[in-house]
Amino acid sequence: MSKEKTDQLNRSIIEFYDRLSAWENNVVRNKDYSLAQIHTLEVLGTYGSLRMKELAEKLGITTGTLTVQVDKLAKAELVERIPHESDRRSFLIKLTETGHQLYLEHDALHLKLTEKISQSLTETEAQTLVSCLKKMNADF
Amino acid sequence: MSKEKTDQLNRSIIEFYDRLSAWENNVVRNKDYSLAQIHTLEVLGTYGSLRMKELAEKLGITTGTLTVQVDKLAKAELVERIPHESDRRSFLIKLTETGHQLYLEHDALHLKLTEKISQSLTETEAQTLVSCLKKMNADF
């Protein structure tokens, strides 16, 4: 791909990321749970139960930070620590029923946003977009 | 678009956002400036000089938070407050030469990432992707 095209793609990605990021901030403000907490639920909902280390990696934070975050979420009964079956050093962090409910609520907002911003795409464009995103996610 | 396809698109977007977000966190950790600060420079570099309110909106934070952030950036001489020409309540927040330099440095990392994750896209796919992103950015 030409330098110029990559540059254009880069711009568009950054702008898209910025907008999504601002949207997340605003959606979460004045709610009962913070962005960091909702984001944690979001990742758990998306990827399923994860170990501390895996979860921290997906969130881009250290395990130290995550420990206190999970403490809070566990106290609020949104999440529970399940002892790992074969590694006694580890837990699986798992959404509780309530946590999963909250995740679904937040996800519904995402879905509404996705509907809104994809409205002007044609069927084929949307198709290609999904396949591009999947490829990119795989190459991260 | 079918419910199912929108849902698939939603999933892909969320996953893409999560990955990018974790990447940003990791790129910035152990550097001289925090994610919030780099993000501010990034937005200023992308959109040019902005007023406090506009900048806060693009960042998804309140103007109160931004005031202290801009104070720090101004102290580090990455940014300066230019009095607004027609509204004496306002400033334009503008990257200094050093600030712009730092923005370019960070942007280069983004570009490298974009190259990496777009490697397996065909020329046409990339073309469509850019046009999709642009449309979506416009409809946010």
Next chain:
DNA sequence: CTCTTTATTTTGACAATCAAACAAACTACC
């Protein structure tokens, strides 16, 4: 069995954030 590596927690210090209250400047309407 000892040493090293890995997973998680704890700690102490600092940074980011918000909501609410404020001051200054703008706008619109009489």
Next chain:
DNA sequence: GGTAGTTTGTTTGATTGTCAAAATAAAGAG
């Protein structure tokens, strides 16, 4: 003009999020 209401940015006080480094505990290697 003058005044009432709005907008813009700052300050304040409290809370939350974050990291690096050190501690703990288990797993794995030799």
